[in-house]
Amino acid sequence: MSIKKSAAVALVAALGVTGLAACGAEDGEKAAGPSGAPAPKTVTLVSHDSFNASKEVLAAFTQQTGFTVKVLKSGDAGEAVNKEILTKGAPQGDVFFGVDNTLLSRALDNGIFVPYEAKGLDRVPAAYQLDKEHRVTPIDSGDICVNYDKKYFADKKLAPPVTFDDLAKPAYKDLLVVENPERSSPGLGFLLGTAAKYGDDGWQDYWSKLKANGVKTVDSWELAYNQEFSGSAGGKKAKGDRPLVVSYASSPPVEVLYGEPQPKEAPTGVSTGTCFRQTEFAGLLNGAKNPEGGKALIDFLISKKFQEDMPLQMFVNPVAKDAALPELFTKHGVVVGKPETMAPEKIAEKRDPWIQQWSSLVLK
Amino acid sequence: MAAPVAFFALFFAWPVVSIVERGLRVDGAWQFGRFGETLSRPEILDVLWFTCWQALASTGLTLLIALPGAYVFARFDFPGKGLLRAVVTVPFVMPTVMVGTAFLALVGRGGLLDGLWGVRLDTTVWAILIAHVFFNYAVVVRTVGGLWAQLDPRQEEAARVLGASRWRAWRTVTLPALAPSVAAAALMVFLFTASSFAVVQILGGSTYSTLETEIYRQTVVRFDLTTAAVLTMVQFAAVGLVLVVHARTVRRRETALKLVAPEQTARRPRGAGQWALFAGVLLSVALLIVLPLGVLVERSFATSHGYGFDYYRALRTPDPSGTFLVPLLDTIGNSLRYAVVATLIALVVGGLAAAALTRRAGRLVRGFDALLMLPLGVSAVTVGFGFLITLDEPPLDLRASWILVPLAQALVGVPFVVRTMLPVLRAVDERLREAAAVLGASPWRAWREVDLPLVRRALLIAAGFAFAVSLGEFGATVFIARPDSPTLPVAVARLLGRPGELNYGQAMALSTILMVVCAVSLLLLERLRTERTSGEF
Numbered sequence: 001m002s003i004k005k006s007a008a009v010a011l012v013a014a015l016g017v018t019g020l021a022a023c024g025a026e027d028g029e030k031a032a033g034p035s036g037a038p039a040p041k042t043v044t045l046v047s048h049d050s051f052n053a054s055k056e057v058l059a060a061f062t063q064q065t066g067f068t069v070k071v072l073k074s075g076d077a078g079e080a081v082n083k084e085i086l087t088k089g090a091p092q093g094d095v096f097f098g099v100d101n102t103l104l105s106r107a108l109d110n111g112i113f114v115p116y117e118a119k120g121l122d123r124v125p126a127a128y129q130l131d132k133e134h135r136v137t138p139i140d141s142g143d144i145c146v147n148y149d150k151k152y153f154a155d156k157k158l159a160p161p162v163t164f165d166d167l168a169k170p171a172y173k174d175l176l177v178v179e180n181p182e183r184s185s186p187g188l189g190f191l192l193g194t195a196a197k198y199g200d201d202g203w204q205d206y207w208s209k210l211k212a213n214g215v216k217t218v219d220s221w222e223l224a225y226n227q228e229f230s231g232s233a234g235g236k237k238a239k240g241d242r243p244l245v246v247s248y249a250s251s252p253p254v255e256v257l258y259g260e261p262q263p264k265e266a267p268t269g270v271s272t273g274t275c276f277r278q279t280e281f282a283g284l285l286n287g288a289k290n291p292e293g294g295k296a297l298i299d300f301l302i303s304k305k306f307q308e309d310m311p312l313q314m315f316v317n318p319v320a321k322d323a324a325l326p327e328l329f330t331k332h333g334v335v336v337g338k339p340e341t342m343a344p345e346k347i348a349e350k351r352d353p354w355i356q357q358w359s360s361l362v363l364k
Numbered sequence: 365m366a367a368p369v370a371f372f373a374l375f376f377a378w379p380v381v382s383i384v385e386r387g388l389r390v391d392g393a394w395q396f397g398r399f400g401e402t403l404s405r406p407e408i409l410d411v412l413w414f415t416c417w418q419a420l421a422s423t424g425l426t427l428l429i430a431l432p433g434a435y436v437f438a439r440f441d442f443p444g445k446g447l448l449r450a451v452v453t454v455p456f457v458m459p460t461v462m463v464g465t466a467f468l469a470l471v472g473r474g475g476l477l478d479g480l481w482g483v484r485l486d487t488t489v490w491a492i493l494i495a496h497v498f499f500n501y502a503v504v505v506r507t508v509g510g511l512w513a514q515l516d517p518r519q520e521e522a523a524r525v526l527g528a529s530r531w532r533a534w535r536t537v538t539l540p541a542l543a544p545s546v547a548a549a550a551l552m553v554f555l556f557t558a559s560s561f562a563v564v565q566i567l568g569g570s571t572y573s574t575l576e577t578e579i580y581r582q583t584v585v586r587f588d589l590t591t592a593a594v595l596t597m598v599q600f601a602a603v604g605l606v607l608v609v610h611a612r613t614v615r616r617r618e619t620a621l622k623l624v625a626p627e628q629t630a631r632r633p634r635g636a637g638q639w640a641l642f643a644g645v646l647l648s649v650a651l652l653i654v655l656p657l658g659v660l661v662e663r664s665f666a667t668s669h670g671y672g673f674d675y676y677r678a679l680r681t682p683d684p685s686g687t688f689l690v691p692l693l694d695t696i697g698n699s700l701r702y703a704v705v706a707t708l709i710a711l712v713v714g715g716l717a718a719a720a721l722t723r724r725a726g727r728l729v730r731g732f733d734a735l736l737m738l739p740l741g742v743s744a745v746t747v748g749f750g751f752l753i754t755l756d757e758p759p760l761d762l763r764a765s766w767i768l769v770p771l772a773q774a775l776v777g778v779p780f781v782v783r784t785m786l787p788v789l790r791a792v793d794e795r796l797r798e799a800a801a802v803l804g805a806s807p808w809r810a811w812r813e814v815d816l817p818l819v820r821r822a823l824l825i826a827a828g829f830a831f832a833v834s835l836g837e838f839g840a841t842v843f844i845a846r847p848d849s850p851t852l853p854v855a856v857a858r859l860l861g862r863p864g865e866l867n868y869g870q871a872m873a874l875s876t877i878l879m880v881v882c883a884v885s886l887l888l889l890e891r892l893r894t895e896r897t898s899g900e901f
Contacts, residue, residue, distance in 0.1 A: 090756050222860050241473065258864020260667060
């Protein structure tokens with residue numbers, strides 16, 4: 001192995017790549033501060049592609065702790081978790097953020113995290129703390145819900161659906177587009193929501209009704225939302241004709257934020273009786289090179305500062321009680337009173353057989 | 365020879381073998397029993413069958429539509445030829461998500477065909493086949509056209525003077541000369557379409573799956589590495605078989621050819637037949653390539669209050685949420701930097717490999733020739749996951765290093781370089797090299813004086829390919845690109861992943877810029893060729 005490796009190093013050097021190191025100059029650790037103090041150490045956060053944080057907030061962490069955060073995005077949520085399992089013991093970074101309740105058991109059973117009880121965890125409601133050993137710390141939550149096109153229902157003088165039951169009614173025939181639960185996490189969330197609502201043996205019946213009512217399936221959120229849904233900006237251009245789509249409770253505020261110009265009211269609404277709650281966790285990786293930095297980073301992720309930055313970065317809700325929501329969310333968002341939930345162990349057990357049943361029921 | 369072998373072993377063979385081994389050896393015991401079990405599942409057989417026939421059909425359709433195009437580009441002289449040649453290469457760099465969107469606007473509900481004739485092709489296999497032609501048109505035009513333009517037309521004319529019919533002259537003189545490059549192009553298109561991922565996923569809906577999407581599903585969704593490993597082995601075997609057949613057919617046909625400067629062979633179309641062919645090719649390019657791209661351009665200007673530059677202007681200002689820490693325009697620079705590095709690596713590795721392969725050599729070297737093509741046919745997920753478990757220790761912990769991106773991109777670029785250069789290199793008359801050696805030239809000097817001038821054009825065509833592949837590459841980049849320096853396709857994907865008009869509009873605007881950057885870069889490459897080589901033939 002080591003022979004191969006040194007050969008490779010020689011090769012890379014021989015290819016003249018070193019001369020182009022300017023490209024990667026920003027890659028190295030940050031230079032020493034103006035006082036000439038030793039360069040701050042780096043802590044690496046591995047996450048999925050949707051991770052975002054504002055520059056100021058990450059800078060505040062460096063100021064508080066002396067650690068610089070380096071973010072490594074590792075594919076979509078499932079891919080990122082699997083990569084951590086594969087590299088168990090020699091992880092790509094120190095902290096992993098972004099394992100949600102649908103994948104939590106897979107991560108915990110494979111032992112990729114080591115326990116760490118974050119400082120300030122008492123500010124996070126117990127309902128979110130799904131691992132009593134503190135191998136993971138809850139960071140955010142979000143609801144997967146059916147969104148509706150306000151204009152469509154106003155024009156038709158039809159009340160938008162509110163509950164799962166409504167979606168199967170004749171008034172809403174041929175209106176809903178959903179994502180394939182096997183290939184998309186909102187799709188999976190919606191399936192789990194129906195299973196939580198109608199029970200292990202009742203959801204198949206419900207989906208038969210949805211199918212009879214003309215539900216359409218596509219593979220990704222992007223296609224469902226930007227192509228098929230009539231209420232989104234992309235969907236309008238693509239002449240989308242489905243006024244109901246499985247998306248997130250936070251999508252309407254985001255439509256406002258990125259409106260051009262920003263509308264006074266969100267063009268879309270949320271059917272609050274169709275929601276499934278997703279919680280995302282972070283954990284200290286087994287084999288982390290910088291565990292001290294990692295612990296400090298996890299503390300920081302549930303700090304008020306980071307928690308209040310998240311909603312506009314990743315369009316999720318903070319879990320810390322003292323974190324206030326931005327005005328955009330309070331004004332254009334909805335409060336989902338009673339979202340459906342499911343224990344991670346049950347999801348781990350049922351996920352594959354359910355997806356298989358779902359496929360033969362809905363796709364065939 | 366050593367450098368390409370080391371490159372291939374380290375950045376392809378080792379990662380792939382490691383990940384397959386991880387799947388096939390569970391707790392120290394080999395799981396060979398899983399082969400029979402997996403391969404007897406009806407849904408897996410369906411996947412294998414669909415993968416094969418759609419790839420064959422896509423390749424056939426692409427050759428049918430693109431070979432006349434290759435002829436027109438090689439033998440006809442017309443204004444805007446360079447630009448058009450750059451345009452047909454643009455699909456190569458387009459993020460597939462965007463292309464899916466564009467095709468749905470043409471063939472989907474409410475699309476152009478639907479509006480005109482009520483025809484809808486989305487979620488049918490036709491959408492997949494047509495999109496494959498769109499993506500691979502340039503492969504045929506550039507690999508076949510590159511050689512065709514340098515074939516001396518006087519040989520065919522000589523045959524006709526000697527009494528051969530036009531058809532017979534073409535069949536006995538031109539076709540055998542072209543065969544290796546046609547076969548090379550067909551092979552690349554086949555490998556691309558057999559391992560096509562996003563096109564199948566977007567345009568096929570949930571109905572169709574290929575070996576590639578199935579490996580993704582088993583690896584990422586189900587985390588069943590054993591099944592994934594079995595499927596990877598099947599993919600290997602299939603690709604290997606294709607490569608062996610290819611190597612056999614090509615070797616029989618390779619002969620030294622008389623190559624001339626392309627400027628001497630091209631002329632304006634003459635006669636009704638030629639004009640009809642010319643018009644037909646232009647029409648097919650307009651319908652298949654320009655129109656889908658045009659839809660994206662149109663949408664990048666269509667704001668909620670009529671046409672305007674709003675989305676483009678927004679690219680210069682930081683994102684309201686601060687997601688992109690830099691103005692989106694900076695992503696162009698990131699993309700170009702990665703692409704330049706990847707192109708250089710691909711040219712060095714591919715060029716050395718092609719040079720080594722040209723010198724007559726044993727079976728081992730010919731086997732290596734085929735091996736270099738493997739990355740085109742093997743799942744990106746397999747390679748990506750393999751990188752993670754092999755390149756994980758210093759000094760080779762490349763998992764967080766920017767160099768991983770150009771390395772992964774070069775892996776796809778190398779086969780292009782080799783394939784484009786080999787037919788030309790092999791066509792060089794060995795006696796020229798011998799003459800140079802007799803006159804006292806060192807092997808290096810002989811190569812520089814004899815081979816290089818002749819292959820410079822192929823080299824630049826290959827560079828164009830490698831560059832385009834790298835510019836648009838997404839799979840490897842998304843997993844490494846840091847938030848402060850996303851590449852252009854990564855930024856597009858992130859924009860499309862969020863609701864909101866501004867995000868959607870900016871994604872369209874960025875894609876339009878990507879097209880322009882690609883076309884301009886390729887034009888510059890072409891310009892480089894004419895300036896440097898004009899006096900040498």
